[in-house]
Amino acid sequence: MVKRRVHVAAAAIISNDGREVLLARRPSNVDHGGLWEFPGGKLAPYETGLEGLKRELHEELGVEIQRAQPLIRIHHEYPDKHILLDVWQVHEFTGEPFGREGQAVRWVPMKELVNYPFPAANLPILRAVMLPTEYLITGEEQDEARFDACLARALTEDSVRLVQLRAKGLDEAAYLARAERALALCREHGARLLLNADPELLDRVDADGIHLTSERLGALERRPITEDKWLSASTHDCQQLTQAARIGCDFVTLSPLRTTPSHPEVAPMGWHDFQQMVERAAMPVFALGGMTRFDANHARAVGAQGIASIRDFWK
Numbered sequence: 001m002v003k004r005r006v007h008v009a010a011a012a013i014i015s016n017d018g019r020e021v022l023l024a025r026r027p028s029n030v031d032h033g034g035l036w037e038f039p040g041g042k043l044a045p046y047e048t049g050l051e052g053l054k055r056e057l058h059e060e061l062g063v064e065i066q067r068a069q070p071l072i073r074i075h076h077e078y079p080d081k082h083i084l085l086d087v088w089q090v091h092e093f094t095g096e097p098f099g100r101e102g103q104a105v106r107w108v109p110m111k112e113l114v115n116y117p118f119p120a121a122n123l124p125i126l127r128a129v130m131l132p133t134e135y136l137i138t139g140e141e142q143d144e145a146r147f148d149a150c151l152a153r154a155l156t157e158d159s160v161r162l163v164q165l166r167a168k169g170l171d172e173a174a175y176l177a178r179a180e181r182a183l184a185l186c187r188e189h190g191a192r193l194l195l196n197a198d199p200e201l202l203d204r205v206d207a208d209g210i211h212l213t214s215e216r217l218g219a220l221e222r223r224p225i226t227e228d229k230w231l232s233a234s235t236h237d238c239q240q241l242t243q244a245a246r247i248g249c250d251f252v253t254l255s256p257l258r259t260t261p262s263h264p265e266v267a268p269m270g271w272h273d274f275q276q277m278v279e280r281a282a283m284p285v286f287a288l289g290g291m292t293r294f295d296a297n298h299a300r301a302v303g304a305q306g307i308a309s310i311r312d313f314w315k
């Protein structure tokens with residue numbers, strides 16, 4: 001049987017305060033009936049994703065999109081069809097949303113999203129909705145006071161909300177001490193902290209998750225931490241992306257996009273290859289390697305979650 005290919009545009013509509021997202025419930029008489037979804041629907045012939053989304057949100061909710069940005073694209077095999085979910089983050093709209101087709105519609109706090117039953121393809125969308133566009137990786141720093149000052153600056157002035165504590169030069173005791181201070185700073189600013197360390201360290205510091213080096217990623221058979229924590233990993237090629245999906249990573253970095261002073265010997269992949277790999281990855285991907293915040297829009301446009309960087313944030 002040749003499967004039908006269906007291109008669906010869907011919207012993550014975020015409330016003004018950034019805390020809630022709008023969900024709709026699929027009627028009981030359609031496929032995936034009774035499950036919750038991000039409003040949207042199938043594209044008409046020759047429609048682009050954004051055109052189709054505008055039409056669907058008008059038809060289903062009575063709202064007009066003013067500003068939207070690509071969030072994530074997911075290819076998913078259902079038993080009867082191959083579906084491309086083309087998800088947009090809607091930042092601004094006019095009109096008061098209501099279920100024009102009789103469907104239930106509800107604003108749901110981000111934290112409660114995981115309690116709603118969704119179609120199987122939707123898990124990566126939940127991850128993407130909760131993630132910011134920028135992922136800070138901490139710089140190698142000898143001096144603890146300087147470390148604290150750099151992190152505090154990035155959290156306040158750059159409004160960074162996702163931090164990876166990378167400190168290859170520290171022994172375990174020094175790493176743990178730094179992690180405790182970094183965690184306190186992150187909590188103060190509502191940011192999440194992932195430890196680039198042995199997953200077992202999460203028993204010692206109650207951080208928000210673990211970032212795996214590609215070496216740790218390759219050695220794992222299964223997800224090393226519980227579902228309530230976040231798991232990210234460093235990847236550089238398709239094989240590592242597949243491994244990250246296999247062990248249930250929530251998101252990844254993919255590098256090096258450009259040549260960087262820290263890894264001058266590694267050939268950069270460039271935007272073309274990056275885009276092709278991101279398109280096949282069913283999880284949020286941060287572009288890494290010579291990235292600055294000025295690259296974030298372009299990263300989004302080619303399907304990424306955003307950018308990860310040390311140098312652009314560490315000053």
Ligand SMILES: Nc1nc2c([nH]c(=O)n2[C@H]2C[C@H](O)[C@@H](COP(=O)(O)OP(=O)(O)OP(=O)(O)O)O2)c(=O)[nH]1
Nearest residue numbers: 008010031032037038039040041042119120121122
């Ligand atoms: N809108 C939407 N569809 C989703 C999500 N997750 C998911 O697997 N799907 C699937 C379910 C359907 O097979 C397909 C969307 O088709 P649909 O039936 O809603 O299409 P439509 O709104 O154009 O409705 P219709 O006029 O064809 O009845 O995508 C999601 O979060 N939102």
Ligand SMILES: [Mg+2]
Nearest residue numbers: 039040041042
């Ligand atoms: Mg629909």
